[in-house]
Amino acid sequence: MLCLKLTVGELKCLNFIANHGIVRVSDISKALKTLPAHTSRTIARLKERGFIRTEKVGLSKLVSLSETKHAALLRKLTIEFSHMPLEELLSGPSLEVLSAICSLRLKNRKEIAENSLMSEPSAAKALEKTRQAGIVQKIGETYTLPPRFQTLKDFVIEFRHYLNHKTALKFAEDAVIMWECNTEFIIESSRSEEENGFALTGVSMFPKFGIPLISSKSYLFYSPFARKLRLEDIITHALLIHEPSILPILLVWKKNEPEMAIKYLEKQAEKYGAQNSVNEIIDYFASEGRRRAAGFPPWNEFQAKAKEYRLL
Secondary structure (H helix, E strand, C coil), X not given: CCCXXXXXXXXXXXXXXHHHCCEEHHHHHHHHCCCHHHHXXXXXXXXXXXXXXXXXXXXXXXXXXXXXXXHHHHHHHHHHCCCCCHHHHCCECHHHHHHHHHHCCCCCHHHHHHCCCCCHHHHHHHHHHHHHCCCCEEECCEEECCHHHHHHHHHHHXXXXXXXXXXXXXXXXXXXXXXXXXXXXXXXXXXXXXXXXEEECHHHHHHHHCCCCCCCCEEEEECCCCCCCCHHHHHHHHHHCCCCCCHHHHHHHHHHHHHCCHHHHHHHHHHHCCHHHHHHHHHHHHCCCCCCCCCCCCXXXXXXXXXXXXXX
């Protein structure tokens, strides 16, 4: 998993390039008062993260911002907040904290640390730094970014997406991200092997729970936090990627309902924004189809399919 961190030096380098367009490595070294070898290493790291592109012209290497979305947003950010010391505010673990806050409804520094790649003390330090600058505020019980920092929010989300996409493509060349939330995401791919934080999920795991399905594609959930997926997680993921039909989810739910931990399922669904879908399923079964959300089959159709799978 590529970390969402930038150093003070990297941010100063990006700021210089954003304000001067196409520059030489020697120009950057002179302006930032760094050794050429150090500048070259900084440029290599920024290139790996999709911020810049380089071109060799004669004996000089020319450097400019790339055409990625997060690079364009970074340039907009440096112009919009030129009055703020962004190099200090966004360096270190700050972007990790902001990414977690932008993606999830988090109430305290412990939850921020649990949903990002840092320790609680590091999360607390970065949170305090951004709060003092007015970048982060608490509304009600959860942390958020004020509307005036929308460009920063867009930048953080797009930067995270770029790194997630790189991680996905490293795992499978045909990977397509179907859903993502901060450091976690779900891909569709022809590859079905589980490794490096990728685990089969959604309908790809329904056969294990008694609902055999045939598909040429696999769904895999990626998380840097190692844990074994439970059926409740798998159902939540199936709801997040908006399967064309709700029927397989209804079938696997009904077949395994006695063993399911509904409270845990509701907690996971709330965390990732699938609570409404879970409530619709609960209501559908409780009313025997009389209260049926859009896309749900008539009760008699569900019963007929359930009998085929010997659920009734």
